[in-house]
Amino acid sequence: MAGYLYILECADGSLYVGSARNVEQRVEQHASGHGARYTSTRLPVRLVYYLECESISDAYALEKRVQKWSRAKRLALVNGNLDDLPRLARKQWDSKSE
Numbered sequence: 001m002a003g004y005l006y007i008l009e010c011a012d013g014s015l016y017v018g019s020a021r022n023v024e025q026r027v028e029q030h031a032s033g034h035g036a037r038y039t040s041t042r043l044p045v046r047l048v049y050y051l052e053c054e055s056i057s058d059a060y061a062l063e064k065r066v067q068k069w070s071r072a073k074r075l076a077l078v079n080g081n082l083d084d085l086p087r088l089a090r091k092q093w094d095s096k097s098e
């Protein structure tokens with residue numbers, strides 16, 4: 001069964017990363033305040049990105065990776081700027097030494 005990685009933009013501008021089997025239903029849960037404690041205090045939320053994965057376990061694993069990303073890297077993903085991801089993955093001190 002397929003799974004989805006999704007990213008929500010919250011009212012405060014923060015980005016929430018999650019995974020679900022049914023992304024539409026999960027977004028509705030978040031929007032009604034019943035999705036997660038984090039999003040329930042930052043309503044309204046808006047779906048800004050989703051990616052279908054082969055399985056929910058793949059989606060969950062990807063969720064855990066993306067949750068560790070910087071805001072800039074998440075925004076690059078949301079905006080489709082995939083070529084920027086390697087540059088944004090570098091540590092701050094690496095980019096200063098170039």
